[in-house]
Amino acid sequence: MAHKPNRMEGEADMSTVSGGRMSFGEDHMKDLHNQLHQESIDNPNAFWGEAAGALAWDKTFERVLDDSQAPMYRWFSGGQLNTCYNAVDRHVEAGRGEQVAIQYVSPITGTEYGITYNELQAQVSRLAGYMASQGVVKGDRVIIYMPMVPETAYAMLACARLGAIHSVVFGGFAANELATRIDDATPKMILSASCGVEPSGVVAYKPLLDDALEQASHKVEQCVILNRPQLQADLVDGRDVDWQGAMADAPNIECQTVEATDPLYILYTSGTTGQPKGVVRDNGGHAVALAWSMKHIYDIDPGDVFWAASDVGWVVGHSYIVYGPLLVGATTVLFEGKPVGTPDPGIFWRTIAKYNVKSFFTAPTAIRAIKRDDPEGDYLKDVDLSCLGTLFLAGERCDPDTLHWAEQQLDKPVIDHWWQTETGWPVAANLMGTAPVPVKAGSPAKAVPGYDVQVLDEMGDVVAPDQSGNVVIKLPLPPGTLATLWQNEGRYKESYLSMYPGYYLTGDAGYMDEDGYLYIMSRIDDIINVAGHRLSTGRFEEVLCQHEAVAEAAVIGVDDKLKGQVPLGLVVLKKGCDLSDEQLYKELIALVREQIGPVAAFKLVSAVPKLPKTRSGKILRGTMRKIADNQEFKMPATIEDPYTLELVRNALTRMGYADAHV
Template sequence: MTEMTQASNLALHRQLLRQSLEDKQGFWYQAAGLLDWSRPADRVLDDSQAPFYRWFSGGELNTCYNAVDRHVLAGRGEQTAIAYVSPLAGKEYSISYRELLAEVRRLAGYMRSIGVTKGDRVIIYMPMVPETAFAMLACARIGAVHSVVFGGFAASELATRIEDAKPKLVLSASCGIEPAGVVPYKPLLDAALDLSRHKVPHCLILGRSQYQAELVPGRDQDWQQALAGAGDAECVALAATDPLYILYTSGTTGQPKGVVRDNGGHAVALAWSMSNIYDIGAGEVFWAASDVGWVVGHSYIVYGPLLVGATTLMYEGKPVGTPDPGAFWRTIEKYRVKSFFTAPTAIRAIKREDPQGLYAAGHDLACLGAVFLAGERCDPDTLSWATQTLDKPVIDHWWQTETGWPVAANLMGVAPVAIKPGSPALPVPGYRVEVLNEQGEAVGANVPGNLVIKLPLPPGTLCTLWQNDRRYTDSYLSMYPGYYLTGDAGYLDEEGYLYVMSRIDDIINVAGHRLSTGRFEEVLCQHPDVAEAAVIGVEDKLKGQVPLGLVVLKSGVQTRDEILYQELIALVRQQIGPVASFRLVSAVQKLPKTRSGKILRGTMRKIADNQDYTPPATLEDPLSLALVRAALTRLGYADALVRASAEQLP
């Protein structure tokens, strides 16, 4: 990119951001033109009940109609809507928009036949199969509020969500498939229903050949049999402010928080983002390598691509082991994927198994325009490796379950700007991101602080928490009145680029010096033998806290631990300084992560400090916690009886 182009695109990005903040009504009125409305909105932004802002009040539309029906009516019914690839099940097929419409109409008709109507809740506890998307769209079609629970969640976790949402129907499957084997879902569902005080009258079960489920007479119905006799249901007009879905995110009290997304603002924001951020339009292929149980799956496997008439790729598999580190690149080549979205942890897993990028070199990726990374902070080393290996722009961008779509990103469809490693670029139009200190005062460029978003949040973000307005305000709006608290720490540079360094809780206070775990991890990953790293703050008698690092080495690396550790300590001392007091480091085979790839730093801190903890329901591999405990014990933490100051360690 030339300096002139960079300057021009940077100016355009800033202009769009300024316009969206100074003329919210006009900016989002224009964006709403991307959709079909049965009734236009009376007010684009309704602030009469602030801080409970509402978008497109008085407007009516149907999200399913906009995602499916209108594309068929426009003559593109034979275009592929969903390309399904499951190396785990050994299946691969495509579903056209016309076929998708037929499936969704039929499933919605079944729901209507058992009494599910507008406003009723439906729990979806399913694997990565097209029927999961059918279920979400069928709910949207008739105005039912869906809540997708990640398939394989523990029965107790599923039960809390059933009790909170009080669904009239649960849609599930006999099993899911993971690289380690088949995961029976139906026994987990049965246990959850027994635990829940809310008794669900209807369950629809999709049978998979890998596991035969036992149906409970009077409550459970077989998916294929039930739909064979069902009629079709047409779309109902819904208020833009009616809820579309509830997505539960873990809460610190043990009670999950149900993020509520509306119909109108959600559809407008996602349609705008597909073209402006991801550079995707009708007929083009978009792949978000995530799971429908996460917000990424909601926004960018199901709704976003379909709202703009694109082809969405649904993948049941992993980046490695299905069967090798070339799985992603093979799929991109075969399906001519234009924009690819995954998590940094997936790239790190590929890098660990294929550090030279040999698997990517064997595939024609000319179709690929850009790779987008989100879900956790992307360290510059991972960004650099992916860029060099793929010879494509690799775009870090930042958002949350609560926001539903990107807060900061490179607008690849309208004004791509220079990539700065470590930064997800600038705030996206609609978001006024500021950096405040603990006293609520704005800080200057390059000064770290708490990242906040000035209210009102743009369309597509959470409206509130399900049946808990008080918890919504207490959790997100109370610390800094007039602002949404993101829970992340970071800074803005002199050009307006945002840097997200860590969660606020991951700031380490070393003898009065506030240091970011993200910065430590960034340095550790620069070592040629390190595939990924996690740093936590642990108790220290002298300094209060000191950093402790755990690293995963690249495949095939052979080095003496003592030499490696001294090199890592020296690297941190060189780049962060002696003030970091970095002397605790160990290698582990794997880091504890959620299934979405987030490293469980909070859980590791509790293990190190001998605090009680409960492994989260989303833990990918229980063995990883045992490996971490052993490493922490070797360093004098976890189960160690006596803890010396880090200064006394060799």
């Protein structure tokens, strides 16, 4: 690759790419948002072609939007670049190597240190050099199963440096879930660690990894294990290699040129069948979209400090802990801890003040947890947050109470925004760096430029303002969104494009008001959103039915003040079962924890004599959710036995739900 790529002719600097547009003034911000959005829809080639000028390209793209294989659209076809070069090396070459790239903060282990761009380049190039020496080449898959430590970011960037495709699996995921991802991605190498550290204690990763490798059909050639001080892992001869030992004599390696349309990573998200869906992100569109979003949405310029309090196992960690901030030369905070309990509900605020964070991104769940433990904001009173410009919330719907509490305590703009694993960056948001508009509680504001968001009824017609329907995005999706599903284009089309031809189905229901503000209200499928983590009800049911006493199971998501939703299970027992309620409860909870992991937050389960179903055998989960959350509902016309709803109500009431009578 050309290691010092030339900027494209006529390009503007990232920080000034929209400088002319910003001269309209605050009174025109509402119009400016609409103008930018309209430009992106009317002329996507010009809009995104200009945005691409913020990056260094090895070869200029031939087409901005390639619609030759619609509905499989591609961005920047013919273009070549390297994502790691754009995120690391070019900042070093520009003379900013001594700026902190990653600020690591781990209150849970008492560790804090900064990594400069020079140091980041050295670590990443050496890890990539080791991987290359072991035969990892462009297009190979590498699974990363690690905690929130800097080495996890090194691993992602090292894969990008080689053109290898990384797939990060949330550290601590159950062994069988990891095994399914190993078999789907068929990685040449796995990068892992001995453990993660949680408030409850040390979580050993290596036994889970060993179990997953035993279960998986695909055989992995090598595992590189980072042994942490909190727990030393035993290494398997001939397969496992110590991370530090591997790095000691590893050669440095330069960035490898890849096509803009080549995959950068696979990130698995829950599928309604229980089989995970591997979302594929490309290199070119991903880099362009994230760089654009850092300035326009998050108001981050080179040298600013940005903190997304998430995990690299989730899409937020990919987009806004690792790639987004580094692509624009910002400092990113990598945080190993929790909003409360590590050690107290003031840790977020103290970290923001200590490291001069300009924009902070977390989930509403985190703010609710802080509010629960510190309702009067006592931990805020002695903290100087003058550096903080904006608090961004995403991962689940932000209820107005949480938003208003944060506004009152921080005296800062609190911005809800909405997006998905599949989209990779915000679909609806307030453009805080370019064209902020008034906040409306309960809404993530307006569609971001590039996204033609519409609300349709079941027939595919646009509904009137304030009328609920299915939220969709008219094709083509903008750069940075999913290109397809890994090795399953048919499932991609069936899952997202088949219901409304010409549109991407988000899977969410909501409405749009007369001002164009979007309101996301619920899922239209049976995916539960637990503290921002999307988990399949089908997977829960599959696990519950593994218990020898369970004949049938149904799982629904019920409202929870802290986590947004939590899973609630109802099981029908096999005849002759003599287990006590207490014993059954304990065994089912343990089974879900083992198979899905603690992230499931599964603590509500009860036995019922019979589940409510339609005559065709479909379980009435939607009706049960309404009963649990005390919402009005109509008796389904196709119900097989109306009395089953009374049985469900009684069980839900015993668990603290369904106060209203059926």
